[in-house]
Amino acid sequence: MRTEKDKNIPYKVYLDESEMPTSWYNVRADMKTKPAPLLNPGTMEPMKAEELAGVFCEELIAQELDDDTRDYPIPQEILDFYKMYRPSPLVRAYWLEEKLQTPAKIYYKFEVTNTSGSHKLNSATAQAYYAKKQGLKGVTTETGAGQWGTALSMACAYLDLDCLVYMVKVSYEQKPFRREVMRTYGATVTASPSDTTEIGRKILAENPGTTGSLGCAISEAVEAELVRDGYKYVLGSVLNQVLLHQSVIGLETQTALRKIGVEPDIIIGCAGGGSNLGGLISPFMGEKLRGEKDYRFIAVEPASCPSFTRGQFAYDFADTGKVCPLAKMYTLGSGFIPSANHAGGLRYHGMSPILSQLYHDGYMEAVAVEQTSVFEAAELFARCEGILPAPESSHAIRVAIDEALKCKETGEEKTIVFGLTGTGYFDMVAYEQFNNGSMNDYIPTDEELAKYAATLPPQPAE
Amino acid sequence: MRTEKDKNIPYKVYLDESEMPTSWYNVRADMKTKPAPLLNPGTMEPMKAEELAGVFCEELIAQELDDDTRDYPIPQEILDFYKMYRPSPLVRAYWLEEKLQTPAKIYYKFEVTNTSGSHKLNSATAQAYYAKKQGLKGVTTETGAGQWGTALSMACAYLDLDCLVYMVKVSYEQKPFRREVMRTYGATVTASPSDTTEIGRKILAENPGTTGSLGCAISEAVEAELVRDGYKYVLGSVLNQVLLHQSVIGLETQTALRKIGVEPDIIIGCAGGGSNLGGLISPFMGEKLRGEKDYRFIAVEPASCPSFTRGQFAYDFADTGKVCPLAKMYTLGSGFIPSANHAGGLRYHGMSPILSQLYHDGYMEAVAVEQTSVFEAAELFARCEGILPAPESSHAIRVAIDEALKCKETGEEKTIVFGLTGTGYFDMVAYEQFNNGSMNDYIPTDEELAKYAATLPPQPAE
Numbered sequence: 001m002r003t004e005k006d007k008n009i010p011y012k013v014y015l016d017e018s019e020m021p022t023s024w025y026n027v028r029a030d031m032k033t034k035p036a037p038l039l040n041p042g043t044m045e046p047m048k049a050e051e052l053a054g055v056f057c058e059e060l061i062a063q064e065l066d067d068d069t070r071d072y073p074i075p076q077e078i079l080d081f082y083k084m085y086r087p088s089p090l091v092r093a094y095w096l097e098e099k100l101q102t103p104a105k106i107y108y109k110f111e112v113t114n115t116s117g118s119h120k121l122n123s124a125t126a127q128a129y130y131a132k133k134q135g136l137k138g139v140t141t142e143t144g145a146g147q148w149g150t151a152l153s154m155a156c157a158y159l160d161l162d163c164l165v166y167m168v169k170v171s172y173e174q175k176p177f178r179r180e181v182m183r184t185y186g187a188t189v190t191a192s193p194s195d196t197t198e199i200g201r202k203i204l205a206e207n208p209g210t211t212g213s214l215g216c217a218i219s220e221a222v223e224a225e226l227v228r229d230g231y232k233y234v235l236g237s238v239l240n241q242v243l244l245h246q247s248v249i250g251l252e253t254q255t256a257l258r259k260i261g262v263e264p265d266i267i268i269g270c271a272g273g274g275s276n277l278g279g280l281i282s283p284f285m286g287e288k289l290r291g292e293k294d295y296r297f298i299a300v301e302p303a304s305c306p307s308f309t310r311g312q313f314a315y316d317f318a319d320t321g322k323v324c325p326l327a328k329m330y331t332l333g334s335g336f337i338p339s340a341n342h343a344g345g346l347r348y349h350g351m352s353p354i355l356s357q358l359y360h361d362g363y364m365e366a367v368a369v370e371q372t373s374v375f376e377a378a379e380l381f382a383r384c385e386g387i388l389p390a391p392e393s394s395h396a397i398r399v400a401i402d403e404a405l406k407c408k409e410t411g412e413e414k415t416i417v418f419g420l421t422g423t424g425y426f427d428m429v430a431y432e433q434f435n436n437g438s439m440n441d442y443i444p445t446d447e448e449l450a451k452y453a454a455t456l457p458p459q460p461a462e
Numbered sequence: 463m464r465t466e467k468d469k470n471i472p473y474k475v476y477l478d479e480s481e482m483p484t485s486w487y488n489v490r491a492d493m494k495t496k497p498a499p500l501l502n503p504g505t506m507e508p509m510k511a512e513e514l515a516g517v518f519c520e521e522l523i524a525q526e527l528d529d530d531t532r533d534y535p536i537p538q539e540i541l542d543f544y545k546m547y548r549p550s551p552l553v554r555a556y557w558l559e560e561k562l563q564t565p566a567k568i569y570y571k572f573e574v575t576n577t578s579g580s581h582k583l584n585s586a587t588a589q590a591y592y593a594k595k596q597g598l599k600g601v602t603t604e605t606g607a608g609q610w611g612t613a614l615s616m617a618c619a620y621l622d623l624d625c626l627v628y629m630v631k632v633s634y635e636q637k638p639f640r641r642e643v644m645r646t647y648g649a650t651v652t653a654s655p656s657d658t659t660e661i662g663r664k665i666l667a668e669n670p671g672t673t674g675s676l677g678c679a680i681s682e683a684v685e686a687e688l689v690r691d692g693y694k695y696v697l698g699s700v701l702n703q704v705l706l707h708q709s710v711i712g713l714e715t716q717t718a719l720r721k722i723g724v725e726p727d728i729i730i731g732c733a734g735g736g737s738n739l740g741g742l743i744s745p746f747m748g749e750k751l752r753g754e755k756d757y758r759f760i761a762v763e764p765a766s767c768p769s770f771t772r773g774q775f776a777y778d779f780a781d782t783g784k785v786c787p788l789a790k791m792y793t794l795g796s797g798f799i800p801s802a803n804h805a806g807g808l809r810y811h812g813m814s815p816i817l818s819q820l821y822h823d824g825y826m827e828a829v830a831v832e833q834t835s836v837f838e839a840a841e842l843f844a845r846c847e848g849i850l851p852a853p854e855s856s857h858a859i860r861v862a863i864d865e866a867l868k869c870k871e872t873g874e875e876k877t878i879v880f881g882l883t884g885t886g887y888f889d890m891v892a893y894e895q896f897n898n899g900s901m902n903d904y905i906p907t908d909e910e911l912a913k914y915a916a917t918l919p920p921q922p923a924e
Binding site: 011084085113114154176177184185186379428 | 472473474476478479545546547557575576577579616619620638639642643645646647648841844845846847848849850885887888890893894896897
């Protein structure tokens with residue numbers, strides 16, 4: 001399908017290091033309706049910087065609360081670290097196009113040229129840097145599937161910062177390789193719930209056989225930070241600051257597309273807490289918000305955890321343990337536990353407040369897809385493009401393929417860009433189930449969703 | 463340590479697709495003493511093309527036997543496939559230099575920008591291509607650690623060729639992820655010994671509890687090819703044709719170094735069967751053989767399997783099962799079983815005949831290193847350069863660090879280049895042992911080596 005016109009477009013577009021973005025882009029600056037502020041669940045008033053300072057680093061709080069500054073210069077030390085794995089390539093999926101016999105032009109931003117196996121490093125580096133700059137000794141965090149924990153471990157190893165990771169016990173046991181990668185980078189990895197915290201001991205006493213949950217691991221990581229001098233807690237998704245750091249994905253994509261003279265029509269990303277989707281689309285969304293360009297943005301979520309497509313737009317707790325502030329977002333209710341879906345990174349009940357507001361205001365679409373069709377897309381992609389994608393990223397692949405097949409029917413030569421933000425090396429248990437035909441997916445019923453929606457906290461007065 | 467002089471040298475040098483090599487380089491053309499020919503163990507005469515045709519593809523046999531043609535144009539279809547993951551970056555290890563406080567300049571050719579996790583794809587693609595071109599239906603092979611099997615599965619998926627992989631049973635069970643990656647690419651993976659072949663059934667009857675060996679898997683793969691119409695057997699290392707295909711590594715390295723105006727002093731690679739070392743050094747070795755340049759070449763092997771440093775230069779069987787022709791090479795004896803060393807790719811009793819001849823003629827050095835010191839180097843490298851290296855590649859890292867530390871003592875600003883040919887994602891069991899302090903290494907005694915050396919077959923008359 002590589003036409004004469006395509007001859008000038010290589011398989012991979014690499015930027016020079018001199019073309020890397022030197023500022024992050026804050027999409028909030030261009031939003032007419034800003035994302036709703038975080039609320040203190042006790043007072044129902046917007047959280048102030050002083051209140052957040054007990055948990056988060058100062059500079060990161062400033063970024064979290066800043067709806068106005070459009071461009072944030074990236075500190076030189078972070079720029080240098082980024083050169084360990086950035087710029088990342090923008091790849092033209094010539095083989096996938098050929099396989100699908102589609103007139104669509106498909107590109108993907110391949111973010112997985114680093115050992116952590118995902119895009120998470122873009123924010124982990126920044127958060128570790130600001131912790132170091134504030135003179136801290138270390139950071140604490142939780143990790144589920146392990147991508148965030150690995151990324152943070154790498155950043156801390158580089159900056160010589162202590163790193164305490166609470167890893168959901170079921171993952172700690174079922175993903176020993178992830179655990180050992182973190183240890184190789186020098187992190188202290190503890191299965192959660194553990195006997196190292198009050199809350200952990202309490203949960204263990206009540207449920208001796210529990211395999212843990214992300215909500216519990218968050219509570220332990222926050223407690224571990226509070227009882228230690230010189231430690232702060234960090235988080236890898238959902239927050240505004242994370243989307244700010246991840247904008248480096250979209251900025252590089254924009255530069256690469258301009259370099260080859262290509263205008264995208266549709267931009268697609270998978271959505272769990274929103275960190276990769278938000279990062280990829282931010283600068284393009286900015287153009288749309290400013291009325292300069294028009295693009296279709298599609299968020300793809302698992303049918304087993306459909307925050308955008310079947311959730312409520314309301315204030316809710318960001319964590320299951322209800323220790324975090326309230327955020328206004330698309331949510332299934334903080335008590336919602338998705339079925340055992342292998343795309344661990346997408347199993348979050350809520351969604352980035354920024355993306356939630358943009359979706360609510362009609363700037364973005366969302367679709368939910370089933371796991372088996374996601375793995376069909378993953379296998380097809382692996383066989384013709386060579387890369388074994390993570391289950392999370394494969395959600396975006398599924399919809400990119402669907403859109404390309406629509407073009408085949410209509411004959412339209414649309415340009416599709418999607419984010420490929422993870423590799424599947426640590427997800428082979430899921431692939432094995434798919435290979436064996438034993439994979440299934442569970443889609444929650446309306447009744448189940450209504451039950452959890454009824455647990456939303458009281459909403460603030462309008 | 464990044465000096466003013468280095469400012470023009472980026473962290474990563476990427477070639478344009480237009481700068482990729484269009485021919486492979488055959489180092490045999492420049493060797494005064496050619497590698498000794500393969501011998502038929504029955505007649506002790508050099509193997510003829512007709513004799514090899516029962517097992518191998520025609521075009522590959524021609525390449526195997528050709529000591530004279532210097533440049534082999536790479537077919538367009540292979541060049542296109544190479545663009546899936548090539549050109550691969552040449553990386554300046556600024557952070558490692560900083561960490562070591564060495565005046566040495568360290569570069570590594572990072573070959574692991576593809577899902578198979580190693581450089582093996584460079585030859586797998588070529589071998590699958592020639593099989594397809596010959597009108598074959600499929601290929602058979604064996605795999606131990608699984609890197610070669612994965613690479614071949616990827617190439618066969620791309621070319622729509624059937625792929626039968628006999629995987630050593632112990633790896634089949636202990637590395638289920640590798641197995642499932644191959645299946646995702648459509649390969650049929652069978653634990654060896656199996657009941658699908660005569661030889662497999664025979665071995666199982668004699669040793670019902672056996673966990674298999676590479677020698678047995680080779681025998682099964684060869685039998686599987688012989689009993690099927692339209693199938694040939696392929697092999698991922700040792701052979702001359704494999705070194706020819708792998709020369710793409712060295713050719714890209716040479717182009718990248720010229721682009722930034724850098725002359726290497728020392729070139730280092732790990733050596734199992736010789737495929738990556740041979741590929742990396744070939745074009746540089748050509749310059750040395752032609753008297754145009756001088757470089758130090760260092761082969762690094764595990765102390766547990768020291769073919770170069772403690773083996774014999776003699777004719778020996780290439781496989782444990784003694785079904786293959788005799789090759790003249792550095793060998794520990796075809797019955798030698800290395801201790802349970804995690805660098806599966808380096809556990810081969812013999813060595814490429816080309817590299818063996820070059821080593822014998824004094825063009826190359828070799829050192830053997832112990833596993834624990836290899837993992838110390840791997841951990842240091844991971845923490846400062848970000849990449850988690852495979853145990854095999856970490857042998858080269860160990861010696862690159864040692865040479866850089868020598869420069870620190872002498873103050874010499876040598877330029878060191880090494881090959882980073884695999885990532886460690888599927889080797890976390892070994893890393894876990896290292897993290898836990900339970901790793902050990904076994905170095906064979908002189909008596910043990912003498913015992914195996916005594917099993918060498920009768921040598922041909924001089």
